[in-house]
Amino acid sequence: MSENAQAAYDAINALIGSEPVAGDWFTIDQDRIQAFADATLDHQFIHLDPERAAQTPFGGTIAHGFLTLSLLVHLSASIPTDLPKLEGVLMGVNYGMNKVRFVNPVPTGSRVRATASTVAVTIKGNAVDQTRAMTVEIEGVEKPALVAEWIGRTVFA
Template sequence: MAQIIKRDEVSNYVGFSSEPSEWFTVTQDQINQFADCTLDQQFIHVDPVAAKEGPFGDTIAHGFLTLSMLTHFAKGFSMVIEGAHTLVNYGFDKVRFLTPVKVNSRVRGRATFAAIEEKNPGQFLLRLQVTVEIEGEDKPALIAEWITMQML
């Protein structure tokens, strides 16, 4: 659930690190559906038999599937400025896929609010350093600098 913050307290949240989101299990069905949507049917994603002989020993989620999960994870770490009527995805300045997410792995997201800037009156640009962690792995699945815009 998003935390509501007062407009005059926005600067207090720069550097704030969220609690991690809930764990989410990435299933083969989800990977297959993503492959169907993106037309990326590479064997390492959709063919469990062939993937067992591949470099990861099992099927893995698409990196972009893991990235797209940020919108789900954000429910656990997002902050909304009081009075915001529109929140939009503004893009990414950096995305790195560090560790493959094997099928049936559990992943979760966390964020640090790196910068919050009022670009125009009532338009706030938020820069989040986000990480998707894999349960039991030392290195995360991905790190990214995610930019969102909130309009009051």
């Protein structure tokens, strides 16, 4: 284990129990939904056909759940952190997810933001895994769009 990994572990561990912190709002528009549909080959009408989608309980088109999930990278970038600059970082990678749930659909044109709080940290050799409880909120809606635990791994020199 490197000294840098141990220092990062100690700093991240101190964040456990902190209140969730919110990032910036982001609009999910129909163009982004269409681009995601094209990239993933998921062209289900509830995402792309406003007339047919209007006849569903959603009342219009909605974002793909996996689009909302994939936006966590962007949404989390604006979340402020009390974490000091970590020394000796070689790379950070997406290690995986726990307990992903698509709780509420995101209507086209909605603004969403992510909140995050650190719930666990582990050290594995020269790497530190940080697990964060993530929630994607929809502006003006009480029930969130998504809840998940996201594990990021940082590898140190």
